[in-house]
Amino acid sequence: MKHRIVILLITALFMACGTSKPVANDLAVNNPIASSLNLSEVVNDKVPVSIDPGRFTQETVTYRLPRVVQGTYSVSDFGKYIEEFKALDYNGNELPVNKVDTNTWTISSAENLDKLTYYVNDTYDIEVTGGIGGDVPFSPAGTNIEPDNYVLNLHGFIGYFDSLKNNQYTLDVTAPA
Numbered sequence: 469m470k471h472r473i474v475i476l477l478i479t480a481l482f483m484a485c486g487t488s489k490p491v492a493n494d495l496a497v498n499n500p501i502a503s504s505l506n507l508s509e510v511v512n513d514k515v516p517v518s519i520d521p522g523r524f525t526q527e528t529v530t531y532r533l534p535r536v537v538q539g540t541y542s543v544s545d546f547g548k549y550i551e552e553f554k555a556l557d558y559n560g561n562e563l564p565v566n567k568v569d570t571n572t573w574t575i576s577s578a579e580n581l582d583k584l585t586y587y588v589n590d591t592y593d594i595e596v597t598g599g600i601g602g603d604v605p606f607s608p609a610g611t612n613i614e615p616d617n618y619v620l621n622l623h624g625f626i627g628y629f630d631s632l633k634n635n636q637y638t639l640d641v642t643a644p645a
Contacts, residue, residue: 496522496632503626504640513613514551514587517625521581521632529578533571533627537609544605546624547571553586571627588613588625618643 493499502520509516519531533547547570555563555573557580564576575581591610604610605624612619626637 494523496524496629497635498522500636500638501629501632502638502640504642505620505625506642507613507618508642508644510613510615511587513593514589515613515625517584517586517588519584519626521583521629521635524578524581524631526578526631527576529575529581530568530630531573531575531584531627532630534623535571537605537621537623540605540609542605544609545570546605547627549589549591549611549624551587551589553584555584556582558582590619591624592619 499522501522504518506516506518521529533550535545535547536543537546553565553567553573555565555575557563557577560582563578563581566574566576568574575584588611590613591605592607592612609621609623610619611621611624620641622639626639629635
């Protein structure tokens with residue numbers, strides 16, 4: 469009888485230990501959006517950007533870059549400087565992405581979204597005549613990517629998710645030594 473009670477107590481102990489596993493709180497709405505710029509991997513004046521929002525529970529999410537930046541009084545359309553936009557799942561496979569307009573992308577199967585990756589081309593190389601009202605962002609609001617000089621106005625590099633407009637961001641900038 470004692471032997472059965474001991475076995476029962478040991479079994480209960482193992483079951484109690486197994487049920488108290490912590491659940492990861494990795495939902496996108498509960499965590500800062502991890503963003504990174506890698507200036508050590510610039511290719512043809514283009515900076516690789518990575519955005520890790522955390523886990524979504526909805527099927528589709530929308531990601532945007534600014535069209536207008538406060539204080540410039542003109543349309544900048546920073547999305548037109550984005551190239552090779554990809555949404556990757558947790559296995560590194562590409563998810564379906566639809567470019568809605570110059571500054572907007574919708575990502576399907578968002579519950580499987582691990583991160584976004586894309587390259588940002590700079591605006592300084594394109595600007596011919598500075599000023600307000602042209603097709604190119606006014607230079608103080610623009611971006612520059614040169615081997616010895618970087619202008620990192622973040623609105624030109626990092627966008628936002630419609631469903632996470634009030635989330636905080638973390639930023640990791642890797643620079644050449």
